Amino acid sequence: MDATVAVGAVRDVGPQTVALELESPDGFDAEPGQFIKLAATVEGEEYARFYTLSSPGVDDTFEVTVGVDPEEAGPFSQFLLDLEVGDELDISGPFGQSYYEGESRVVVLAGGPGVGPAVGIAEAAVDDGNEAAIVYQTDAPAHGNRLDALREAGASVVVVDGAIDEEVAAAVTGADDEQVFVYGFAAFVEDATAALDVAGIDPDDAKVENFG
CATH class of the missing domain: 2.40.30.10 (Translation factors)
Structure with missing residues (x-):
């Protein structure tokens, strides 16, 4: 359109x-x-x-x-x-094809501007009665009010300035119908997919949007 x-x-x-x-x-x-x-x-x-x-x-x-x-x-x-x-x-x-489709659990790995789709997807999942988790890598957080509201609604939200391997391993479960999303610039996408691999999740199963 x-x-x-x-x-x-x-x-x-x-x-x-x-x-x-x-x-x-x-x-x-x-x-x-x-x-x-x-x-x-x-x-x-x-x-x-x-x-x-x-x-x-x-x-x-x-x-x-x-x-x-x-x-x-x-x-x-x-x-x-x-x-x-x-x-x-x-x-x-x-x-784009990397979007929320009503999965019962979403895990969104967001770097920098990836917080935008992260909050949108997590809010949609919570509104549907589904589970949501966000791992957000940044040294200058945005959308703080919405992240706080998601926590209050029962979502897991972790903001980290640095490596995300431990946070990713804690967020993913490997459960059926769990969908991992990755949004961010190329360096973050590389780090996030490597963290998924370490956590035993096939990065090819993630929905990834590389901002360049």
């Missing part, structure tokens, strides 16, 4: 990180963990980037989480950070 959508809300959710709530166009259907393309013209130049959904649903609105490294931020990243309610963006999608 290609559409132009309005910004419904902009929320600060962490250091140099905002959650953009966008109005769902008619007929838009996406699952937690899928991603969309956002596009806009900034200072006469056309830009487009992919962002994974961070909301558990898309009924009236949906959310993406945008994190920006101040030392690497380009014009489009800054444009997204500066958006206000009522501004418009072009979207395409959804894309």
Whole structure:
């Protein structure tokens, strides 16, 4: 689907990180963990980037989480950070096969911006009465309120700044219908899949989204 959508809300959710709530166009259907393309013209130049959904649903609105490294931020990243309610963006999608499909237990390994799909998937699973666990590697956590709410709802949430092998081994059970998800940049994906291997879980069975 290609559409132009309005910004419904902009929320600060962490250091140099905002959650953009966008109005769902008619007929838009996406699952937690899928991603969309956002596009806009900034200072006469056309830009487009992919962002994974961070909301558990898309009924009236949906959310993406945008994190920006101040030392690497380009014009489009800054444009997204500066958006206000009522501004418009072009979207395409959804894309991706690494999404929640109602599994009875989800384990989401998230590095940096992978926290967006992590909270969306975990919230969807909890809402369905299923089990959820998150292992989140970062030195600057985002979505703290939602992570706390997930803990209160019975999900396992671990935030770690460093190696994740022990946390991954504790989170995975190998139970039937347990699904592992991995979201993050290439270095994190490599570490996460290695940790799964050490824990006795076949990394090929994980749903992986490599942010590059």
